[in-house]
Amino acid sequence: MSFLKASVRDADIAGKRVLVRVDFNVPLDGGLVADDTRIRAALPTIELLRERGAAVVLVSHLGRPKGKRDRALSMQPVGERLAELLGAEVKQAPAVIGGKVEAMAEGLGPGEILLLENVRFEPGETENDPGLAEALASLADLYVNDAFGAAHRAHASTEGVAHLLSGYAGLLLEREVTELTRVVVSPSRPLVVVLGGAKVSDKVGVIDRFLEVADRILIGGAMCFSFFRAQGIGTGDSLVEEEGVALAAEALERAEGSDCELMLPVDLVLGESFDAATERREVDDVEVPDGWMGLDIGPKTAAAYAEAIAVAGTVLWNGPMGAFEMEPFAAGTRAVAEAVAAAPGTTVVGGGDSVAALQQFGLGEKVDWLSTGGGASLELLEGKKLPGVEALRDA
Ligand code: ADP
Ligand code: MG
Numbered sequence: 553m554s555f556l557k558a559s560v561r562d563a564d565i566a567g568k569r570v571l572v573r574v575d576f577n578v579p580l581d582g583g584l585v586a587d588d589t590r591i592r593a594a595l596p597t598i599e600l601l602r603e604r605g606a607a608v609v610l611v612s613h614l615g616r617p618k619g620k621r622d623r624a625l626s627m628q629p630v631g632e633r634l635a636e637l638l639g640a641e642v643k644q645a646p647a648v649i650g651g652k653v654e655a656m657a658e659g660l661g662p663g664e665i666l667l668l669e670n671v672r673f674e675p676g677e678t679e680n681d682p683g684l685a686e687a688l689a690s691l692a693d694l695y696v697n698d699a700f701g702a703a704h705r706a707h708a709s710t711e712g713v714a715h716l717l718s719g720y721a722g723l724l725l726e727r728e729v730t731e732l733t734r735v736v737v738s739p740s741r742p743l744v745v746v747l748g749g750a751k752v753s754d755k756v757g758v759i760d761r762f763l764e765v766a767d768r769i770l771i772g773g774a775m776c777f778s779f780f781r782a783q784g785i786g787t788g789d790s791l792v793e794e795e796g797v798a799l800a801a802e803a804l805e806r807a808e809g810s811d812c813e814l815m816l817p818v819d820l821v822l823g824e825s826f827d828a829a830t831e832r833r834e835v836d837d838v839e840v841p842d843g844w845m846g847l848d849i850g851p852k853t854a855a856a857y858a859e860a861i862a863v864a865g866t867v868l869w870n871g872p873m874g875a876f877e878m879e880p881f882a883a884g885t886r887a888v889a890e891a892v893a894a895a896p897g898t899t900v901v902g903g904g905d906s907v908a909a910l911q912q913f914g915l916g917e918k919v920d921w922l923s924t925g926g927g928a929s930l931e932l933l934e935g936k937k938l939p940g941v942e943a944l945r946d947a
Contacts, residue, residue: 555726557729558944560726565606568693570694571696572610574594575590575594583624600723611667612668612671619674619675620673625672654691676708678707680706680711685716693717696721696722699940700925700929701924703938705940719945721941725940728924731923739866746868747769748772748906750773758870762812764812770857772874774846777840779800779804780816790846821834824843826845830880847874870901889915890915893919901923907923
């Protein structure tokens with residue numbers, strides 16, 4: 553199975569000006585880039601374009617400025633970090649579009665880089681406004697989309713502009729789609745899917761899809777309490793998404809009639825409150841008494857999940873097993889992370905917090921593919937078409 557969109561590798565780019573949509577939506581701390589993973593992930597495409605003599609105009613969103621200029625969400629620190637990583641100058645535009653920006657784009661020589669301001673300063677971005685798409689398109693000869701993390705949004709810089717310029721897939725976007733598609737289309741078996749995190753409603757589409765294609769689904773995180781509530785088990789003060797209970801009940805019913813085994817925790821770690829210093833208790837069943845909340849899977853569950861992961865041909869992990877940000881409740885997530893890192897099968901991890909957990913345990917390098925897109929990866933795995941991918945040229 554190959555990726556069906558035209559790749560930047562096959563584009564005729566020498567001497568051209570190329571508008572590249574990147575995902576530089578990075579966390580900031582005190583006006584500095586706190587984690588540059590997403591910037592690093594875009595480097596191969598930027599470097600390829602420079603080596604081939606293209607002038608590169610980069611555009612990204614950062615946070616949610618809601619269509620207004622917000623100094624705290626300027627691309628300035630991102631441009632500085634990018635310049636350090638590339639060891640090259642990065643010119644920074646004072647705005648997203650307009651006369652000054654056009655002049656800067658026109659003045660770019662081969663191999664030079666211009667970074668536009670935060671595209672969400674423009675209200676037309678999330679509205680996919682044709683005027684904004686037009687103005688962005690006027691800055692370049694062709695378009696490359698490398699922003700996998702934003703590809704599930706039909707915005708002016710991800711979708712609109714691709715209808716006005718010849719649009720190619722960047723190297724990151726291409727690899728993301730290929731790696732994630734392989735998990736659902738032609739996985740080595742058994743395919744084991746580990747799902748956790750907070751919200752069932754965000755992930756129910758993936759559960760439905762994987763009940764059809766996976767061999768086992770392992771449920772952890774706060775998500776398991778929607779399932780327990782659906783089974784009539786007491787959940788105490790655990791985080792239960794009300795909307796998720798009915799969805800969990802449906803998933804349990806569907807699992808009955810499928811070849812996929814849906815595994816739920818058999819033991820838990822409880823706390824009195826959502827706080828690292830709270831009273832902590834390990835319990836040998838999954839009934840949560842009032843006054844307590846489930847904050848991690850227990851050791852028996854962690855061992856069973858690790859065993860399932862160890863014999864998997866393919867593992868997909870999305871969502872932590874507990875409130876791993878607090879050390880007393882990190883053991884379940886750590887056990888799963890270690891099992892994924894040691895697994896002989898193909899391993900793919902998606903979701904911002906799961907990837908952060910892996911990095912926190914120093915295991916990021918031991919996984920075959922770390923997806924940079926949370927929402928986009930879930931939508932792709934569900935089988936939805938991503939507008940930012942669909943709008944590109946066919947191969
Ligand atoms: P991802 O970003 O990997 O997709 P989510 O955003 O869905 O993951 O969920 C991550 C969050 O879920 C974490 O902040 C974690 O603390 C929280 N979480 C996991 N298990 C529990 C739990 N039992 N109770 C409360 N919060 C939980
Ligand atoms: Mg998250």
